[in-house]
Amino acid sequence: xxxxxxxxxxxxxxxxxxxxxxGLGDMPREVLAGMKxxxxxxxxxxxxxxxxxxxxxxxxAATTKSIEQLPKHVKDKIFDLVVARKKIxxxxxxxxxxxxxxxxxxxxxxx
Amino acid sequence: MEIGHGGKELKExxxxxKEEAKKKIKGLKEVPVRRQIAxxxxxxxxxxxxxxxGFMKKADVESTVKNMTLADGTVWTIPIVFxxxxxxxxxxxxxxxxxxxxxxxxxxxxxxxxxxxxxxxxQEWSQSVYGTTEAKHPGVKRTNEYKDKFLGGKLTLVNPPxxxxxxxxxxxxxxxxxxxxxxxxxxxxxxxxxxxxxxxGHEWLMKHAWMATHAExxxxxxxxxxxxxxxxxxxxxxxxxxxDYVDQAIILSQDALRxxxxxxxxxxxxxxxxxxxxxxxxxxxIHHAIIRTNLGxxxxxxxxDHAGVGTYYHSYAAHRIFDTIPKEKLRITPIFVLEWLFxxxxxxxxxxxxxxxxxEQQQFxxxxxxxxxxxxxxxxxxxxxxxxxxxxxxxxxxxGFGSPFVTPExxxxxxxAFRIDPL
Numbered sequence: 001x002x003x004x005x006x007x008x009x010x011x012x013x014x015x016x017x018x019x020x021x022x023g024l025g026d027m028p029r030e031v032l033a034g035m036k037x038x039x040x041x042x043x044x045x046x047x048x049x050x051x052x053x054x055x056x057x058x059x060x061a062a063t064t065k066s067i068e069q070l071p072k073h074v075k076d077k078i079f080d081l082v083v084a085r086k087k088i089x090x091x092x093x094x095x096x097x098x099x100x101x102x103x104x105x106x107x108x109x110x111x
Numbered sequence: 112m113e114i115g116h117g118g119k120e121l122k123e124x125x126x127x128x129k130e131e132a133k134k135k136i137k138g139l140k141e142v143p144v145r146r147q148i149a150x151x152x153x154x155x156x157x158x159x160x161x162x163x164x165g166f167m168k169k170a171d172v173e174s175t176v177k178n179m180t181l182a183d184g185t186v187w188t189i190p191i192v193f194x195x196x197x198x199x200x201x202x203x204x205x206x207x208x209x210x211x212x213x214x215x216x217x218x219x220x221x222x223x224x225x226x227x228x229x230x231x232x233x234q235e236w237s238q239s240v241y242g243t244t245e246a247k248h249p250g251v252k253r254t255n256e257y258k259d260k261f262l263g264g265k266l267t268l269v270n271p272p273x274x275x276x277x278x279x280x281x282x283x284x285x286x287x288x289x290x291x292x293x294x295x296x297x298x299x300x301x302x303x304x305x306x307x308x309x310x311x312g313h314e315w316l317m318k319h320a321w322m323a324t325h326a327e328x329x330x331x332x333x334x335x336x337x338x339x340x341x342x343x344x345x346x347x348x349x350x351x352x353x354x355d356y357v358d359q360a361i362i363l364s365q366d367a368l369r370x371x372x373x374x375x376x377x378x379x380x381x382x383x384x385x386x387x388x389x390x391x392x393x394x395x396x397i398h399h400a401i402i403r404t405n406l407g408x409x410x411x412x413x414x415x416d417h418a419g420v421g422t423y424y425h426s427y428a429a430h431r432i433f434d435t436i437p438k439e440k441l442r443i444t445p446i447f448v449l450e451w452l453f454x455x456x457x458x459x460x461x462x463x464x465x466x467x468x469x470x471e472q473q474q475f476x477x478x479x480x481x482x483x484x485x486x487x488x489x490x491x492x493x494x495x496x497x498x499x500x501x502x503x504x505x506x507x508x509x510x511g512f513g514s515p516f517v518t519p520e521x522x523x524x525x526x527x528a529f530r531i532d533p534l
Contacts, residue, residue, distance in 0.1 A: 063478055
């Protein structure tokens with residue numbers, strides 16, 4: 001299986017309830033003192049695209065091997081897509097939608 | 112008389128009287144300076160870098176690079192210099208023996224008595240101070256970006272800076288620090304160097320350092336509510352990079368540990384020093400020790416990777432460098448601390464020195480904490496105090512243009528720590 005590079009979406013109680021409703025309650029893992037994180041995978045191509053589209057984002061190759069520093073509204077949207085599609089492999093659709101709509105994507109409802 | 116680093120008298124070079132200052136600067140050539148130089152002028156003038164009385168002359172730079180001392184033998188690790196290009200020197204008509212007026216934002220800042228104009232090999236400097244000449248090292252990059260000539264000589268601050276809120280409440284000069292410590296009755300004070308907002312791992316580092324510092328001193332005063340050993344959180348406020356915490360969040364959240372009772376009011380205090388981090392690892396650890404000696408501290412905490420960057424330094428290089436300096440050369444005692452982490456088996460924040468559940472340990476990764484805050488998800492209080500989270504989020508809205516971390520917008524429009532008003 002090809003290596004993936006996660007985007008860590010932190011899960012509070014509200015988000016956890018939504019994940020459970022989507023049948024994804026067992027997806028987050030506990031990382032630090034009970035804090036839950038949902039690792040949304042990206043391929044190497046998707047990772048590079050994320051880093052290019054969101055210049056503030058960084059790939060932490062040294063410690064977490066994850067994409068970090070994505071703004072909240074970006075991760076909120078990724079989370080909404082996970083819940084709507086009831087799966088975590090959503091980055092292809094996320095990137096395609098953002099590339100089509102640009103900043104208008106942030107205010108669009110996920111159909 | 113207050114004694115600072117190197118056993119030298121701690122002297123301010125500041126003119127507080129406006130009329131006297133106006134007379135002193137009359138007719139002087141005006142030379143505008145950038146933010147870094149302005150902050151170093153301020154730090155030198157108030158004695159943060161004592162015994163320096165001005166920007167270094169060649170003999171001091173050379174001795175710092177080659178011997179880790181000033182020319183007079185005082186321990187020193189990082190050159191503090193004023194750079195100019197040949198063209199600027201020619202355009203301003205500056206020569207040795209001149210006194211010029213340094214200005215910031217078109218307002219007078221300090222007089223500068225030019226005693227030396229020189230060049231220095233930046234490669235030699237970088238290799239010695241940073242242990243590398245790789246241009247991607249931020250300290251090396253800064254050194255390479257210095258213009259080709261350096262001017263050395265004494266400074267006198269003629270127009271003290273005004274600090275913008277919330278920094279104004281936390282600004283203490285070295286003499287102000289010392290007066291405050293006397294007022295508090297602290298016999299020993301340990302420094303916590305930081306550029307972070309605190310999680311509970313940081314709290315335990317401070318507790319560890321307090322216990323090590325207090326050591327054999329009597330406990331009755333502390334039990335009675337008037338501690339004789341204090342913790343100073345002295346934050347570094349300086350050049351920011353995208354992704355750093357915004358300065359206001361650092362200062363206010365550190366102080367909140369006291370105001371919300373996680374540290375008692377009688378043993379905890381927060382202030383800051385203006386300094387652009389050089390990420391010189393062990394050499395910078397010594398520089399931090401020098402600054403805190405001048406503030407009047409007796410002890411200084413050093414953790415893993417102190418002032419390091421990337422993989423340039425061993426995790427404990429900033430500890431081992433103290434082995435190379437005779438104790439009497441530094442008037443401050445280093446307190447070395449180990450990593451604190453969360454262990455679900457122990458059910459608490461603990462230290463790697465104590466916890467035997469190696470496979471279960473969960474480290475306080477800065478990256479993870481940043482991710483949690485970035486998502487606006489309130490962490491469990493075991494690792495991050497709820498009041499601290501609220502303050503950080505409040506700072507994001509109030510000062511950070513919606514982010515607790517430095518963004519291009521914060522760099523462009525954020526309120527700086529200080530300003531120089533008209534004289």
